[in-house]
Amino acid sequence: MTVDRSGAGDLAEFRRSLDAWLDAQAPALAPAFEGAGTLDDQMAQLAKVKRLAFDAGWMRAGWPERVGGLGGSTLTRAYLGEALTARDLVEPGLYSMTEVLAPTMIDYAAPELAAAMVPALLSGDETWCQGFSEPDTGSNLAALACRAERSDRGWRVNGQKVWTSLAQFADRCVLLTRTGTVESAHRGITALFVDMDSPGITVRPIGTMHGSPEFSELFLDDVVVPFSRTLGEEGGGWAVAMDLLPYERSTSLWHRAAFLHRRLGELLESAPPSALDPARLGEVTQLLYAFRARSRATQHRMADGDRLGPETSIDKVLLATTEQAVFDLVADALAAEVTVGDDPVSGRWRSEYLYSRAASIYGGSAEIQRNIIARRLLDLGDDR
């Protein structure tokens, strides 16, 4: 059987073929753990699934041929993540890191660097992380201070990052550094692609409320990075960051919608009917379907070649609102499981409820998204 895995033809055909492959490979793809598993379990599962999907060609669909992809519509990537998430084969937040970081490399790395590196990310051989936030620079990203200075061996980097997701697993890091003066604000930032095994890098995972230490502090002490690892122009790091952030609010959110749909369906199957108020259940379902409809439109815009921008802040606000509404419903309908259940299924509901609290914080807080909407989409001028 020949299968068009590029998705360049018919998305429906891609969907049918992928679904058939997922059915046939179900035993090989299934996780070896019960419930949510530990973060180590989830990372091992992610690498396994990506490897199998890459070798079968699915993980290459929708990516440019020059980085080892098969070309074709980006909708195939959206559907692959949706299908893997709907079948509970990957943790969507971990899976979606690829959707955030690979486009950045494709757009900003030297072509030979992108060609050498991106296949390792797609195949699950490598994990990458994103070093943006700093202890004193959260929402105000343009004030970042992690310093990179020219030396005869390359960039010499000193500073600290925080909330760096998966840094303790990562082989590489897309790192934002200060190469201009602090006063240069967003103009003096340069993005670097850093090997995480470079001398001088220390990673300290941070314990989190939901029990999965998925982000870390990152200390950089005289870390040398070759000039060839500069992403974009020197002083052009702000553009790299601004182009990356809409990706964080597009395909990743489509995968997240698939996750929320699965979990709301499972809630409906497992909660005693008397525990669910019809009006609230109806409203949460409407919210989820509307969020998904918004995200669907964004996937199609991206596939049509539109440049994603500030309008993706609406998608992010909707995700946060929806995710928290779904899990507020969970916390009420499955109160015993969430609060005192000690079995794996209860532990998973609890962990996901707690993680939902972060949805309005990570990737640009709800307040930052509303600031973007007010300034860029409603033309309300500056806020001072």
Place this chain on the structure above:
Amino acid sequence: MDADDLALFERSLRDATGRATGGALDAALDDLGLDDALADDERSAVSLLFGLQGEACVTSSALSLVMARALGRSDGWATVLPVVGDSVPPGTIDGDHLHVDGLAPSGLVGRTAALVVASTGAGRTVACTVPTTSLELRPVIGVDPDLGLLRVTGDVDGAVERADLPDGAWGAAIAHGRLAVAHELVGCARAMLDLACEHARGRIQFDRPIASFQAVRHRLAETLVAVAMAEAMLDAAWLDPGPEASTMAKAVAGRQARTAARHCQQVLAGIGFTVEHPFHRYVRRTLVLDALLGTTASLTTSLGTSLLRDGRLPPLLPL
């Protein structure tokens, strides 16, 4: 319709909704070929017309026409709508007796006959053509007198022209009607957002436009999110043949339009509470449209009830 036709049609609609309402708008819509446009490209025609009708806060009999088309009827300008909050047929038939209790746009006054869908005791629905002289048409004042709705009541004995409707025809009429009303609600919400943004940019307090205060900006941002959410759900509903989608789109549009009204009223503050500013007209319109063909609250509760009964979520529109 191709892009040029669409642009021309939109200009004509914008012009018509900008200068006429009620019977005069019906005449203008008839002149510019609304019936053909609906036959040619229903989605574009409905979304443009009802969006603009909401933005301009005007009214027409187009909802009757849209519902009639879904019934397979071409004589639709005078279709009687269900009473507010309801979605059952406005007529009931018992033997030779037809009881009518419904609503109609103001344009029904000028028509000789009304199209009344009625349910029979045997569980069928029929379309009855009833002379308007045998019905009582009473203007509804209520919260939004400008909407010009008529309460249509009557008890008609003896033969009226009846045609059997296929199964599901009334459900389809309600589904199409809900999409239309949802577009009108989104139009109202957009207009309220525009009014509030304009006010926030121009109103100076503490030597700054109030648009520079985050408490104000975030309310307006929240309103744009509400509008975008309702629009996205509507886009999906047009692609999704399932009956749940149009109902969800109506409920989401109603809730989000009321959210828009709440935020924008707060930003407009004192001036928005007066009749010297147009804002109050949109608040009124939103309340009635939210109730027309089922309130957000009732549609939401009945969705939840059916989910609990079925134990599973409705199908998803595929990517």
